[in-house]
Amino acid sequence: MVEKLKVNVGEHGYVLLKDWMGTDLSPVNDAKVSFDKESSEMGEREKRLLTYLADHQHTSPFRHSVLKFEVYAPLMVARQWWKHVIGSEHGEGYDRLTAWNESSRRYITEEPTFLVPGKEEWRSVPENRKQGSGDNLPPSIGEKYSEALAAHVKESLRLYEQALEDQVCPEQARLFLPAYGLYVRWVWTGSLQAVSHFLRLRLDQGAQKEIRDFAEAVETLTREKFPIALDALLNA
Numbered sequence: 277m278v279e280k281l282k283v284n285v286g287e288h289g290y291v292l293l294k295d296w297m298g299t300d301l302s303p304v305n306d307a308k309v310s311f312d313k314e315s316s317e318m319g320e321r322e323k324r325l326l327t328y329l330a331d332h333q334h335t336s337p338f339r340h341s342v343l344k345f346e347v348y349a350p351l352m353v354a355r356q357w358w359k360h361v362i363g364s365e366h367g368e369g370y371d372r373l374t375a376w377n378e379s380s381r382r383y384i385t386e387e388p389t390f391l392v393p394g395k396e397e398w399r400s401v402p403e404n405r406k407q408g409s410g411d412n413l414p415p416s417i418g419e420k421y422s423e424a425l426a427a428h429v430k431e432s433l434r435l436y437e438q439a440l441e442d443q444v445c446p447e448q449a450r451l452f453l454p455a456y457g458l459y460v461r462w463v464w465t466g467s468l469q470a471v472s473h474f475l476r477l478r479l480d481q482g483a484q485k486e487i488r489d490f491a492e493a494v495e496t497l498t499r500e501k502f503p504i505a506l507d508a509l510l511n512a
Contacts, residue, residue: 283493288389289349291493298341300504307337326505330512338469345464350391352456353487360474374470378462382447390429391457395419408482471498472509
């Protein structure tokens with residue numbers, strides 16, 4: 277039976293490591309196959325090899341080790357995350373070993389869950405308006421929008437449930453649900469290289485906080501299985 281590791285994110289979200297293939301020693305030996313050699317344990321020489329491979333962008337040995345995650349997060353996080361699956365299909369040096377399967381409200385009607393920031397969690401517009409956010413707004417302003425969003429979600433749920441009761445098909449009834457804050461569940465599989473590429477971008481302080489929180493959970497789980505190789509890739 278595969279051991280499953282889970283990190284909770286916020287009030288409702290989580291990242292679950294469902295399965296994986298390989299250890300820190302795997303990319304070492306996948307690189308050494310070129311010389312028909314193999315290491316049986318991780319020593320200083322093996323660590324130096326991982327650093328060398330990452331520093332010189334010899335990334336193919338990191339593509340044979342794979343991690344499979346289950347994620348439950350707001351739709352706005354899922355759509356940002358999805359860019360890494362699309363982006364991995366194009367361009368020199370990118371990793372094609374990625375997969376994504378997401379739950380669909382065309383087929384299921386599980387109880388909807390939404391992200392409603394607390395009064396101290398609303399952020400201001402940054403000086404650089406291109407992306408990101410600034411400092412937190414005063415709670416007096418945040419409270420107004422927390423209450424407004426909660427009311428909006430409540431009314432949307434009422435319309436959604438009424439539509440289902442009136443036998444409207446789920447794939448149309450879901451149109452009443454506020455999209456960006458709705459939690460969705462998906463399975464994401466990627467090679468160690470693909471995961472490290474995701475982390476390099478989404479752990480950055482310029483990344484949106486909501487996806488950065490999930491990236492930190494992915495990093496924690498990946499370090500459980502590939503601590504040395506992940507360090508080599510992130511520090512390259």
